Amino acid sequence: MGDVYGDIRKGERGAWISIAAYIVLSAFKLICGIWFASSALTADGFNNVTDIVASIAVLIGLKISRKPPDSDHAYGHFRAETIAALIASFIMAAVGLQVLVEAVRSLFTGETVQPDIRSAWVALISAVVMGGVYLFNSRLAKQIKNQALMAAAKDNLSDAMVSIGAAVGILGAQLGLPWLDKAAAILVGFLICYTAWGIFRESTHSLTDGFDEERLYDLRTTIARTPGVEGIRDVKARVHGNHVLVDVIIEVDPGLTLVEGHQISDKIEERMKKVHNIMHVHVHVEPKGVDPTPGYLPHQPS
Template identity: 55%
Template sequence: MERYNELRKGESGAWLSIFTYLFLAAIKLTIGYQFTSQALVADGFNNAADIIVSVAVLIGLRISQKPPDHDHPYGHFRAEHIAALLASFIMAVIGLQVLFEAGTSLFSSSNVEPPNILTAWVAAGGAIIMFFVYRYNKKLAKRINSQALEAAAQDNKNDALVSVGVVIGIIGSHLHLGWIDSLTAFLIGLIICYTAWTIFKDTTHSLTDGFNETALLPFKRTIEKLDQVQKVRLFKARQVGSSIYADVTIEVHPHLTVETSHHIADQIEQKLRNDHDIVHTTVHIEPQKPKKE
């Protein structure tokens, strides 16, 4: 099935993120501790947390590729949501740890010496690397229409911006403002916690079959343009992993044959799949109600 092949292609983006985060986390934590930059250490912990997110995306993509079985008749696409939910909890723990350590240092009168300027170069290099990883995953996510990989790409972009903030914080600390490094670390901790909350919120929204009502409008317009569709009475959709499942109720002329009605339903399924990549659509057909005088 084409959807499973697309999920398999998305693994390359997850693997790229994992190896990049492993490399950057090791470099930043080593240099950050050696040259006493709490901002760079916090950025390293941020990258370490993102390893978990990338692994969760990879596991989710792997499990989602499993075909339907006797107790999963709709497939295993929701595995992406479960993995992301677990990752959000782990990210929150790491973010709170960074906040505690940075806050303790920020309100302490000791250890206000600016870190070695090498730490700024390390952070700048990390920002450049993460920008290219973001571009790669962004293009791949668009090509295979994977929302999980799109989320990973946005996380890559956030990491690049965080590293830019670290550079600014370290340079600021060299302007005889040693507390800026600790303040930057504290802000990074807030970003990690906010990212964890965002992942948790979006994942639980999908798991409870939540769907943005505004996003349904293009789907409805596509169906309304089809011949012999008199009215779209109901349109519901839910996010299942990187796929969308839809339920549609339409009105047609009451004297159409069963064969013609069946052909209309096939048209709707094919049109939604081609135009909006909705992999599964259930179409219910009702006779058009007579207009009231």
């Protein structure tokens, strides 16, 4: 587990880099957006403000998840990351709706102030910076296999794309289409809400013990191919932060000894760790051909 907590510390480093970048860029964009009269750049600045909150939530979740298991949390505190992401999604949605309301209001009230061309350069520079942050965090997330940091990296990439969209809107306004700047601000608001919805959907799916069926099939295949396993009565899995918890009921030759059955369980645990990087596997061994114990209800696929 020491390596796991060490990887979480590396993930915290990536979260800190995101926070620092967002603080600088959000202040820069908001000041320039107001100074250069660009609704799109101002909306992009508010987008980065929500990203500060989301990154802080990820950082807090990572710190809490480093707490070791205790009497109340036998599997550790890894789900803190998911809860933090869920909270961040509500904050992002609130800000996204605010940006939408302001942009639509300014569009229909006939405010047609042409933004300064320099605001487009601000947006493009911000896109390059966020692209660099995305590359750093995505590589680190793949290295330490951290889903929370990978989600933050994807948010970095979406922010770079939002900044490019803002630049396009500003340049369009320079070509005699002042409404295009407002339209870009509306698009930014929708993108903020869309990102918030994605985080909310993924978080609630994990918190309600949802699990991808294709991935569950892969886990079942790995178990079925383990020497000594003659059948699988049931297999379930759930996400616990960045970890996967697996419960499986296998069938073995009824003539095996207790020690031999235990050895098969050890092989399953080793294969799951090696092939899928899953550390928590609970294996229940049943003799093949013997009816399940009374009251046992096999898992029915949905």
